[in-house]
Amino acid sequence: MIEISHVDKWYSPSFQVLTDCTTSVTKGEVVVVCGPSGSGKSTLIKCVNALEPFQKGDISVDGTKVNDPRTNLPKLRSRVGMVFQHFELFPHLKIIDNLCLAQQKVLDRSRDKAMAKGMQLLERVGLKEQAQKFPANLSGGQQQRVAIARALAMDPIVMLFDEPTSALDPEMVSEVLDVMVDLAHEGMTMMVVTHEMGFARKVANRVIFMDRGEIVEDAPKDDFFGKPRSDRAQKFLSKILSH
Amino acid sequence: MFSNFDFEVVRRSLPYLFYEGMTFTVTLTALSALGGLIFGTAIALMRLSGFKILGRIAGVYVDFMRSLPLVLVIFWFYFLVPYIGQWVTGASRPISVGAFASSLITFIMFEAAYFSEIMRAGIQSISRGQPAAANALGLTYAQTMRYVVLPQAFRNMLPVLITQTIVLFQDTSLVYVLSITDFLGAASKVAQRDGRLVEMYLFAAIVYFTISCVASFGVRRLQARIAIIR
Numbered sequence: 020m021i022e023i024s025h026v027d028k029w030y031s032p033s034f035q036v037l038t039d040c041t042t043s044v045t046k047g048e049v050v051v052v053c054g055p056s057g058s059g060k061s062t063l064i065k066c067v068n069a070l071e072p073f074q075k076g077d078i079s080v081d082g083t084k085v086n087d088p089r090t091n092l093p094k095l096r097s098r099v100g101m102v103f104q105h106f107e108l109f110p111h112l113k114i115i116d117n118l119c120l121a122q123q124k125v126l127d128r129s130r131d132k133a134m135a136k137g138m139q140l141l142e143r144v145g146l147k148e149q150a151q152k153f154p155a156n157l158s159g160g161q162q163q164r165v166a167i168a169r170a171l172a173m174d175p176i177v178m179l180f181d182e183p184t185s186a187l188d189p190e191m192v193s194e195v196l197d198v199m200v201d202l203a204h205e206g207m208t209m210m211v212v213t214h215e216m217g218f219a220r221k222v223a224n225r226v227i228f229m230d231r232g233e234i235v236e237d238a239p240k241d242d243f244f245g246k247p248r249s250d251r252a253q254k255f256l257s258k259i260l261s262h
Numbered sequence: 263m264f265s266n267f268d269f270e271v272v273r274r275s276l277p278y279l280f281y282e283g284m285t286f287t288v289t290l291t292a293l294s295a296l297g298g299l300i301f302g303t304a305i306a307l308m309r310l311s312g313f314k315i316l317g318r319i320a321g322v323y324v325d326f327m328r329s330l331p332l333v334l335v336i337f338w339f340y341f342l343v344p345y346i347g348q349w350v351t352g353a354s355r356p357i358s359v360g361a362f363a364s365s366l367i368t369f370i371m372f373e374a375a376y377f378s379e380i381m382r383a384g385i386q387s388i389s390r391g392q393p394a395a396a397n398a399l400g401l402t403y404a405q406t407m408r409y410v411v412l413p414q415a416f417r418n419m420l421p422v423l424i425t426q427t428i429v430l431f432q433d434t435s436l437v438y439v440l441s442i443t444d445f446l447g448a449a450s451k452v453a454q455r456d457g458r459l460v461e462m463y464l465f466a467a468i469v470y471f472t473i474s475c476v477a478s479f480g481v482r483r484l485q486a487r488i489a490i491i492r
């Protein structure tokens with residue numbers, strides 16, 4: 020579903036963020052990406068839907084090369100759901116309109132169809148009553164669930180998550196993770212940047228560990244938690260598991 | 263001192279002052295603000311676009327407009343537009359452009375420079391995550407601007423935009439150089455005709471002052487409300 024091969028990215032000639040990153044996510048797979056702050060996790064995941072350009076290598080999603088100038092990027096992105104650390108709901112639009120905007124403008128769905136789909140997804144994430152409110156009136160956990168619903172409204176073939184719970188108060192983390200676990204169980208293909216190792220243990224197929232722009236470790240979940248091969252991954256794991 | 267003032271002249275000329283003068287002033291202000299906002303937004307988008315040349319052109323335009331006294335622009339434009347029109351359309355004689363059209367174009371072009379700076383600040387105040395989220399949903403650049411970035415930028419900048427419009431409202435009085443009958447022009451005509459300069463100009467000042475004051479007060483209340491929404 021996602022093929023990443025030999026991707027290099029520089030933010031400036033002297034600063035390389037990604038070095039020879041190669042990995043893939045197959046259909047129905049859940050891959051968790053972790054690693055220390057600044058290691059390039061967000062950058063890598065943003066390369067997948069071309070929110071960030073990269074200078075070398077190739078990434079393709081469902082057979083479409085994202086770094087091909089002939090690729091219709093809006094169309095490709097509409098099939099790749101993305102959830103951000105800071106939710107990024109549109110503050111000037113009501114919750115339901117947050118869910119309808121792209122459905123109507125990108126997928127050309129009628130208002131009625133978009134509304135029906137939107138309400139169905141809000142119900143699914145347990146927020147049907149909030150449809151007419153504005154994002155600022157919702158808690159962080161609620162906003163993130165709306166953001167997930169907004170992405171799902173486009174019927175994506177794959178979902179990308181960039182630290183979806185790290186901006187949340189601790190008591191709201193689980194309500195968001197529950198939605199993500201359900202998604203994973205339904206067979207959604209997911210690439211998730213997160214430090215929630217409980218989530219990784221529960222649903223991940225593979226875990227990728229990044230450090231200084233490199234994919235240091237890319238292993239099936241059990242191998243990763245069992246005995247990470249690299250020193251750096253071991254250190255990182257013991258650090259985040261200790262609290 | 264007020265004993266030999268004749269405020270009756272003000273009362274008598276009220277219909278003229280407001281139906282003719284104020285209507286013109288308000289129309290010119292509203293249309294200029296609208297046109298200035300549209301062109302200003304376009305200029306702001308040019309400046310913020312990744313294209314260096316576009317940005318340069320827009321930047322030079324803004325700097326140029328902002329370094330000229332408005333009254334000169336109005337004056338020169340009135341004389342130049344007929345010839346520019348002739349050149350553009352290839353007509354054999356200068357195109358005749360009414361004083362209203364000429365001053366409207368001038369104000370739109372002039373205000374566009376100021377509005378563009380406001381909108382630019384407004385657009386830059388939106389976090390990068392917003393357009394990223396819109397793009398991630400598949401919205402194109404134009405759709406992202408139209409539905410996500412500009413509505414927020416406009417809302418955030420509304421108080422400043424209105425304040426600038428109040429300034430514009432006062433600045434429209436400069437069309438007197440084209441002897442147009444705007445509010446001040448109308449007051450001045452009556453003043454000259456009846457020899458009641460002090461009364462008429464005093465009254466005009468009070469009217470400009472009152473309208474601007476009320477509008478400013480409205481802006482402050484609006485600001486407080488926007489602060490709550492955010």
Ligand SMILES: Nc1ncnc2c1ncn2[C@@H]1O[C@H](COP(=O)(O)OP(=O)(O)OP(=O)(O)O)[C@@H](O)[C@H]1O
Binds near residue numbers: 055058059061062
């Ligand atoms: N637009 C940018 N321009 C220049 N440098 C950037 C830019 N965005 C990120 N960086 C740098 O690139 C490096 C990797 O950033 P990235 O956001 O991908 O890290 P991350 O692994 O997601 O970290 P975190 O856990 O803090 O989110 C960091 O050193 C960051 O400072």
Ligand SMILES: [Mg+2]
Binds near residue numbers: 061182
């Ligand atoms: Mg990050």
